[in-house]
Every structure is written in structure tokens, then in C-alpha cells.
Amino acid sequence: MEQYDRLYRLYETVDTETVRAYQELVDLFPALRSTVGLEQWERARTELDERKAAIAEQFPDPYAEIAAHLTREEAFTALDLYAKYDRTVNVLVLDVDETLRSAGDTDNEIPRSTLHLLTEFHERGVPIVVCTGQTLENVKGFMIQGLGNDVVSSGALSVVYETGNAAFTPNHGADTKRLLYEGLDPVIVETFDDVRGRVLSDAPDSVRRGCHLQGNEFNVTIKPNAEVGSDDAVTVIDEAVRYFCGLVGEALAGAVDTDVAEPELLARTYFAKDPEIAAVFDDGDLAYDADLDGAPSRYTDALERIDVGYYEGDAAELVSLELDKPTGVRAALDVLGIEDPFALSMGDSKSDLRVMEWLADTDSGIAAAPEHASQGVLDHVNDRDELVYTAGEASSVLKIVYGMELLAGVEAA
Known part of the structure; x- marks a missing residue:
């Protein structure tokens, strides 16, 4: 309980809000070229050093840093996490x-x-x-x-x-x-290569004109030319994913080198397990009712190792689940x-x-x-x-983790 008592006393007796304000000024607004700016920064640095020195007279060394970087809630969260995991x-x-x-x-x-x-x-x-x-x-x-x-x-x-x-x-x-x-199975690599090579050239006119291919090394990602999230982007990505799922099914059928009946319908049926993709198919009156159990196992086994990601108004993407x-x-x-x-x-x-x-x-x-x-x-x-x-405000969590390290230093001292 000693650490908790110290933290409680620190935040009860010290104006930590002002100390943090000086620390933020020193850290985020470094010395400027102008004489006035440099003088202001130096005054802030001097005031910060004096306030930290005053804290160091009453508390173990890292507590001045805790006061300068963490709010009371962040400090106690850091201590709780360190006590729970006993690790930094x-x-x-x-x-x-x-x-x-x-x-x-x-x-x-x-x-x-x-x-x-x-x-x-x-x-x-x-x-x-x-x-x-x-x-x-x-x-x-x-x-x-x-x-x-x-x-x-x-x-x-x-x-x-x-x-x-x-x-x-x-x-x-x-x-x-x-x-x-x-290191992936050549069947998967070949499927991705085929889709990448044809995804825009074989696309419907609206998709070919309204989308572009993101410059990935392996994943195949279609992005809208319209502003992400706009009505136009939503429309064209919905059209793209309806076409995209079928293209993936066709490319996979070629890669497995096995006779597959209606590979586009099979793929749509498989990817429709995602309710958002199923809704896009419904909006386009596109069927997804194939009998997957009756499809060649070599095809369905490979299908289960890939996925199509649908991000409304943002992207359609082919990825490997491996x-x-x-x-x-x-x-x-x-x-x-x-x-x-x-x-x-x-x-x-x-x-x-x-x-x-x-x-x-x-x-x-x-x-x-x-x-x-x-x-x-x-x-x-x-x-x-x-x-x-x-x-x-991701910095708030980073401060908590930083606080865990500082508190571990107190315990080790």
C-alpha cells in the first residue's frame, strides 16, 4: 500500500496540473529561433526544474516525473496495472x-x-x-x-x-x-496474382472508372476514386464487392485446376457468411445460394483459406487468412x-x-x-x-505505460 499512499499524497499536496503544463510546454514547444520565444521557453524550463526539485525533496526520484506526465487517474491506473501484472x-x-x-x-x-x-x-x-x-x-x-x-x-x-x-x-x-x-501455398499465390491482374481490366465500366487499385505487395485492395464514405464511394464499393467476390471465385477455380461448376456463385455463397456482404448482394439482387457441400473439396478447402473484406464506402479487399x-x-x-x-x-x-x-x-x-x-x-x-x-488521445494510454515503468523503478530502488 506504500505506493498507493505516496501517489495519494502526491496528488493531494502538489499542484501537478501546473507541473504537467510546464512539462508539456517544454516537450512540445521547443526553443524557438526568436529571442523572445527562447526566453519564454527557458523560463518555463527553469520553473519546471524548480517544481520537480521541490517534489524530489518529498518523494522518491521518479515521482517528480510521474507528476509531470500523468494525471491522477493515469497514475493510479498505471499502479493498478503494475500491481496486477508485476511487469512493465x-x-x-x-x-x-x-x-x-x-x-x-x-x-x-x-x-x-x-x-x-x-x-x-x-x-x-x-x-x-x-x-x-x-x-x-x-x-x-x-x-x-x-x-x-x-x-x-x-x-x-x-x-x-x-x-x-x-x-x-x-x-x-x-x-x-x-x-x-x-511461404503460402502456390494455389493461393496464383489466385491473388490472377485477381490482381484482372480486377480492374475485367471490371464493369462503373467500377473500372470509379475505383483504383491500392499499391499493395500482396493483398488486392480496391479503393473508390470518390471521397471515402461519400454516397458515391458507398455505391461504387458496393458494386465492386459484388463483382469482386465472383472474380475471386473464378480465379480460385483456375488455380486449383479442378472442374468447378459456377465458381462465381460458390464464392458469393461462401463470402455471404459475412452479413454485411450478404446485404450488399441482396441490394444488387445477386444470388448466393450454391450448394457448397457439393463443390469439389480442393476448391472449398482453398476458399476457406482466403477472405474478402468489405468496408462500406472505403474498400473491397482480398486477404489470406493464413x-x-x-x-x-x-x-x-x-x-x-x-x-x-x-x-x-x-x-x-x-x-x-x-x-x-x-x-x-x-x-x-x-x-x-x-x-x-x-x-x-x-x-x-x-x-x-x-x-x-x-x-x-492515444497519448493517455502511452502515459499510463510510461508510468508503469517509472513505478517499477521506485520498487527496484
Whole structure:
């Protein structure tokens, strides 16, 4: 109870809100070129140092840092988590879109407070695994812009991209780029190659003119030319997914080299197990009533290893079920040399949930999610540690994890 008593006394007796304000000013608004700006920054830094020194006279060393970075609620949450797991986080596994950044609240940029904390973790030797459905070039671009090339190329940051198809970990020689999709069954690879080569050229005019192919290495992803989420985007992606599912079925039939009757109908029937896709078929008066049990087993076995993702007004995507984010994360951890991970996993979607569940099943980490995450993700996070945060404020969870490390330092002293 000593740690709890100290925290209680800290937040009761110290104006921690002002200390945090000075710390934020020093961290996020560094010294400017103007004389006036430099003087203001130096005054803030001096005031911060004096206030931290006053805290250090009453509390063990890390408590000044706790006061400067964490709210009372964040500090007590950090202590609860440390007491529960008796471990600190030794790797960050982070989704990006709608997790680190939120288009509705942060102009689709990762907030400076979040970037600063990621840099702080990097400097403390905590590796970062960015785990996303995006292409490698997109991720590299905004991570270099946000964290700097030195961090991205340090050897302590890995990018799991295209939802687990590959892992890119700079400065690791032959292991720098692990192309996990190269190990798939040739039938699956051939199906993806066929779909990729024909998806736009064979498409109906409205889909061919209204969509473009995202530049993935392996996944096949159709994106709308219209603004994502707009009525036009919803219409064209609905048309695209109706066509796309049939094309996948046809390509798979060619890859398995087996006589398959009505492969397009078989594929639509299989993918209609997703109620959202079934609703799109219904809206287009498209049948999905084939007898899957009567189809060749070689075809249905292969069909069960792939999936079509439908994202209303955003994308239609062909993915391999044998490659997912947990697979990519495991590859990244192997390259990074993390044999006993205890990770913070942050995400908002079904693909992120798979990582969270894997970490929970192996007692290898904790999970956090934004409040707008899918219901399955929210249920998991709330059942575990209730680390749900407001959109655009991923830094609040990173501060809690930072607080766990600081509190562990007190106990070790």
C-alpha cells in the first residue's frame, strides 16, 4: 500500500496540473529561433526544474516525473496495472489509422504528444512495432515524417504491413524484410496474382472508372476514386464487392485446376457468411445460394483459406487468412530479438483484436482501444483492463505505460 499512499499524497499536496503544463510546454514547444520565444521557453524550463526539485525533496526520484506526465487517474491506473501484472511493457504494438491518429479529431495526423512519447519510449530502449493494413511505403513515409529517419532506421522499429503479409525491420541484414506471403501455398499465390491482374481490366465500366487499385505487395485492395464514405464511394464499393467476390471465385477455380461448376456463385455463397456482404448482394439482387457441400473439396478447402473484406464506402479487399497481424507481429518480435514479450497492443478493428487475443492467451501483454473501436475490440479491452481512450488521445494510454515503468523503478530502488 506504500505506493498507493505516496501517489495519494502526491496528488493531494502538489499542484501537478501546473507541473504537467510546464512539462508539456517544454516537450512540445521547443526553443524557438526568436529571442523572445527562447526566453519564454527557458523560463518555463527553469520553473519546471524548480517544481520537480521541490517534489524530489518529498518523494522518491521518479515521482517528480510521474507528476509531470500523468494525471491522477493515469497514475493510479498505471499502479493498478503494475500491481496486477508485476511487469512493465517491453514492446509497443500499434495500429495507426483510427488508433494513433483519428481523421475526425486530429486532421488525420498523429498528434505531437503521441509522437513525443513514442520517441521517449524509443530512447528508453522499448522497441516499436507498427502494425497496419497500409502499404509499406505509406507507413514509412509518415513514420519518418513524425519520428525522424534515425528512429525508423534504428533497428528498434518494425513495420508489419498489409495486415501481416510482411515485416520490415530496418538495419537487420537479411532479416530486414520478411515477405511472409512467399511461404503460402502456390494455389493461393496464383489466385491473388490472377485477381490482381484482372480486377480492374475485367471490371464493369462503373467500377473500372470509379475505383483504383491500392499499391499493395500482396493483398488486392480496391479503393473508390470518390471521397471515402461519400454516397458515391458507398455505391461504387458496393458494386465492386459484388463483382469482386465472383472474380475471386473464378480465379480460385483456375488455380486449383479442378472442374468447378459456377465458381462465381460458390464464392458469393461462401463470402455471404459475412452479413454485411450478404446485404450488399441482396441490394444488387445477386444470388448466393450454391450448394457448397457439393463443390469439389480442393476448391472449398482453398476458399476457406482466403477472405474478402468489405468496408462500406472505403474498400473491397482480398486477404489470406493464413497471414494476419499476429503472424506479422511474431515475425517482427523474432527479428527484434524479443523472446519474452509483454506488449501494449493498441487498435480498433477485428485484425487488431486477433493480436490482442493472442497476447491475452499467452499472458504476453495488455490491450487498449479508442472509444469508437469495433464492438468486439471494446468488449475485449473492457473485459481485460478497461483501457479505452477518447479519439485522438492515444497519448493517455502511452502515459499510463510510461508510468508503469517509472513505478517499477521506485520498487527496484
